[in-house]
Every structure is written in structure tokens, then in C-alpha cells.
Amino acid sequence: MTYRNELVVDDRESGVFRVHRSAMTSPQVLADERAQIFDRCWLYVGHDSEIPKPGDYVRRTVCGRPVIFLRDSAGTVRVHFNTCTHRGATLCREESGNTRVFQCFYHAWSFDTTGRLIVTPGADAYAAGFDRSALGLRAPARVESYRGMFFLNHDEHAVSLLDYLGGTVEYLDLVFDQAEEGMRVVGGTHRYSVGANWKLMVENSIDGYHAPTVHATYIDFVKNSGGGQNKAALGTGAGVDLGGGHTVIESTAAWARPIAYWEPFFGEEARPEIEAKRAALTDRYGVERGTRMAETFRNLLIFPNLVINDVAAITVRRIEPVAPDRVALEAWALAPHEEREGSAALQRRLDSFLTFLGPGGFASPDDVEALESCQQGYAAQPDVAWSDISRGMSRIPLPDDELQIRTFWRAWASVLDSAGFPDRVEGVESPGTTRTSAPAAAGAVRS
Numbered sequence: 014m015t016y017r018n019e020l021v022v023d024d025r026e027s028g029v030f031r032v033h034r035s036a037m038t039s040p041q042v043l044a045d046e047r048a049q050i051f052d053r054c055w056l057y058v059g060h061d062s063e064i065p066k067p068g069d070y071v072r073r074t075v076c077g078r079p080v081i082f083l084r085d086s087a088g089t090v091r092v093h094f095n096t097c098t099h100r101g102a103t104l105c106r107e108e109s110g111n112t113r114v115f116q117c118f119y120h121a122w123s124f125d126t127t128g129r130l131i132v133t134p135g136a137d138a139y140a141a142g143f144d145r146s147a148l149g150l151r152a153p154a155r156v157e158s159y160r161g162m163f164f165l166n167h168d169e170h171a172v173s174l175l176d177y178l179g180g181t182v183e184y185l186d187l188v189f190d191q192a193e194e195g196m197r198v199v200g201g202t203h204r205y206s207v208g209a210n211w212k213l214m215v216e217n218s219i220d221g222y223h224a225p226t227v228h229a230t231y232i233d234f235v236k237n238s239g240g241g242q243n244k245a246a247l248g249t250g251a252g253v254d255l256g257g258g259h260t261v262i263e264s265t266a267a268w269a270r271p272i273a274y275w276e277p278f279f280g281e282e283a284r285p286e287i288e289a290k291r292a293a294l295t296d297r298y299g300v301e302r303g304t305r306m307a308e309t310f311r312n313l314l315i316f317p318n319l320v321i322n323d324v325a326a327i328t329v330r331r332i333e334p335v336a337p338d339r340v341a342l343e344a345w346a347l348a349p350h351e352e353r354e355g356s357a358a359l360q361r362r363l364d365s366f367l368t369f370l371g372p373g374g375f376a377s378p379d380d381v382e383a384l385e386s387c388q389q390g391y392a393a394q395p396d397v398a399w400s401d402i403s404r405g406m407s408r409i410p411l412p413d414d415e416l417q418i419r420t421f422w423r424a425w426a427s428v429l430d431s432a433g434f435p436d437r438v439e440g441v442e443s444p445g446t447t448r449t450s451a452p453a454a455a456g457a458v459r460s
């Protein structure tokens with residue numbers, strides 16, 4: 014089967030775009046995704062600020078595979094698969110820490126931070142053919158970084174990370190350049206799982222359409238707390254197809270930003286500091302870029318599963334498929350190094366992060382409810398088999414149109430079909446015709 018046409022119908026002439034719901038329920042689809050997408054695309058592992066000192070490590074699972082993200086004793090950042098080369102036990106069993114040696118708890122084989130096997134207890138039991146040097150920890154085929162963000166790729170022939178990131182680099186720079194002393198991940202991870210397919214979480218992360226309904230409570234809270242004063246921000250901005258399946262919604266900030274848009278929401282005492290940050294940005298980057306960094310929200314998707322929300326705080330969110338109907342999330346707050354521990358600036362940022370994007374905040378529980386209800390609705394297949402994602406195809410996309418979501422799905426289908434990444438779509442996708450016939454009928458449906 015081909016994913017395009019059979020599971021993703023993209024009829025630009027008629028302005029119809031729809032996705033077959035088996036894409037969200039089928040074990041076979043998830044198996045194909047693992048082979049075609051997650052084994053070929055660059056996948057986010059972590060930021061080097063999480064492991065600042067030699068010997069620092071964090072344990073991660075990246076699209077199902079256990080890894081250790083660490084800085085070796087000489088200071089080089091590495092990724093090792095977190096499995097002992099003896100008989101497979103998980104080698105690193107702590108979430109994070111600092112070590113010079115990883116000793117397996119099962120039979121005590123030990124590895125140094127470069128992955129070299131250095132101890133096999135009872136070494137005289139092994140014959141001459143036992144090659145200790147070949148039993149070091151394995152690493153993914155490729156590991157590369159941009160601005161401290163480390164990604165892995167299981168395909169040794171993949172394009173470079175920088176080429177892969179393509180048009181997202183402009184937006185990553187708009188985030189990372191906000192810091193004078195560099196960005197860091199603030200200690201602590203938000204980790205939760207949702208009874209929904211991973212792509213529902215991707216869609217939700219770049220969906221401007223749901224905010225007024227699902228997040229009405231938060232919007233009321235902001236308004237009642239002295240925020241959301243910039244009425245001109247409403248409906249501004251656009252969704253942009255960045256090519257490669259990457260996409261962004263950029264819009265004028267509808268409420269306060271720690272860097273650097275003050276509203277009464279943050280309190281009068283914070284005003285001088287935030288306005289000084291804003292002035293420093295325009296000094297460093299000029300009025301146009303500085304203002305864009307200070308007063309613009311960005312929701313960026315790096316295909317397939319990394320989201321960076323640069324809104325009332327900066328969130329890095331990694332989306333981890335677990336099962337067709339289960340997704341796990343990890344999220345971290347990014348903050349400039351100059352916002353020191355215990356400072357009012359960092360406190361404001363983290364309050365904003367928790368209030369909206371935290372697992373117990375105003376946004377995330379409501380989003381989780383929406384996603385789980387979609388997943389439950391998919392049980393009405395095959396009688397109700399398609400989701401519509403055609404909003405805004407016949408106009409220059411607005412932030413609450415669905416171009417961003419179509420961008421993801423077009424790349425998803427194309428990569429699954431081994432057809433590479435589709436061309437970037439700019440302007441109006443469906444210039445408008447009088448044709449009213451339905452799109453091509455669905456092909457075989459997998460369950």
C-alpha cells in the first residue's frame with residue numbers, strides 16, 4: 014500500500030485534506046513508522062547543558078530505544094545504547110548522575126564513559142577468542158548537535174543534522190539568541206503519558222484552532238490577571254511550512270513573555286527588568302529582529318517529534334510513541350544562563366511554564382482530555398474512518414488554520430512511502446476552483 018492517497022488524501026484542486034483514522038490505531042502503521050521514520054530521521058536526545066561536567070549523564074528512551082546521554086571524562090558529549098553487551102541488562106539505572114564507570118548490576122561488567130569495556134570479573138574464564146575490545150558500548154550510527162541540542166540518527170547515510178534542520182534554524186536561533194550567556198535546560202523533567210496516538214500530540218502542539226475552545230479557562234485567567242492586553246495580537250501571524258515536514262506558527266504575543274514583553278500579569282516590580290531585556294535585544298539584533306524575538310510567540314515542530322514552544326516560557330517537548338494508543342512526553346524548560354537559580358526572573362519564567370504548559374497547568378490537562386477523546390472516537394471505525402484537516406487550504410494560512418498539521422502529514426506519508434520529503438508549500442494551497450467532486454475513495458484500510 015502507499016500511505017499517500019490510501020491514508021492521507023491531499024486533494025489541492027478541491028481543497029480537501031483528510032487522514033484515515035487507522036493511522037492512529039494500527040499496530041502495522043506504528044511498525045512502519047519505526048522502520049521508515051524513527052530509524053531514518055534525526056531524533057532529539059537532550060541539551061548539553063543537562064550534562065555540564067565530565068562524567069555527567071542522563072538516561073533517556075528515544076523512540077523506544079534506551080540510551081545514556083553523557084559527557085565522557087574528557088568532556089566529549091556521547092550517546093551510548095543503554096544495554097550491557099554481556100547479556101543485555103540495562104546498564105545505567107539512575108535517571109541522572111555523575112560517574113567515571115558504569116558497572117552492570119547483573120554480572121558486574123564495567124565500562125568507562127567512552128564506552129570501553131574495562132572489567133569482566135573472572136577474566137581468566139574467557140578463551141583467546143574473547144575480544145574485550147569489541148564488546149564496548151554501542152552508539153547510534155550518527156550523533157550531531159546544533160546550539161547544544163543533540164540528536165541521534167540510526168541511518169549512517171542520513172543527511173547532516175544541519176541540512177535536516179533546514180528552515181527551522183532561523184527559528185531555533187530566534188529562541189537561543191534571546192540569551193546573553195547561552196540557554197540551559199532548567200533542572201527537572203516533566204514526564205507524563207497520554208492514552209492517544211503520538212501524532213495526535215504532534216497535531217495538538219501546532220494547532221492554533223483549538224485554543225479558544227479548549228483553553229478558554231486559561232485565556233480567562235490571563236485576562237483576569239492583567240494579561241492579554243494586546244488586542245491587536247489576535248489573529249495575527251501565520252503557520253509556515255518550513256520544508257522537510259518541519260513547521261511553525263509565529264504570531265504576535267497575545268500575553269506576557271519573560272523575554273521580553275511586560276504586562277501587568279508579571280507585576281509592576283518586574284517591569285523595569287523586562288523592559289531592559291527588551292531594549293538589550295534591540296541593541297544586539299536591531300529593532301526588527303529584536304522586536305520579533307521579544308514580542309512573538311513561536312510553536313515550532315521539528316519533524317517528526319520535537320516541539321519547541323516559545324510562548325509564555327520556552328518548552329522543549331519530546332514526543333515518544335509507545336503503542337498505537339499511547340504516547341509518552343518529556344518536557345523541559347529552557348532559560349538563559351543569566352537567569353540565575355533563585356532569581357525573580359527565573360521564578361517568573363517557571364511560573365509561566367507551569368501555569369500553562371505544565372502537566373498540571375491550565376493547558377496540558379485540557380489537551381490530554383481532547384486527545385484521549387479523539388482516540389476513543391476512533392473506535393467508531395470503520396463506519397467513521399476519516400478526519401478532516403482541510404481548514405484554510407483556500408487562503409493564505411492563518412495561525413488557526415491547519416497548514417501546519419498538513420505539513421506534518423504530507424511528510425509523514427511521503428517518508429513512509431520512501432518518497433523523501435515533499436516540497437515546501439507556500440501561499441494558497443488550493444487556489445480555488447468550482448470543482449466539487451469528492452476526493453479519491455479510500456483504499457485498503459489497515460487495522
Ligand code: FES
Nearest residue numbers: 097099100117120
Ligand atoms: S548482563 Fe551485564 S554483566 Fe551480565
Ligand SMILES: [Fe+2]
Nearest residue numbers: 217227376380
Ligand atoms: Fe492546547
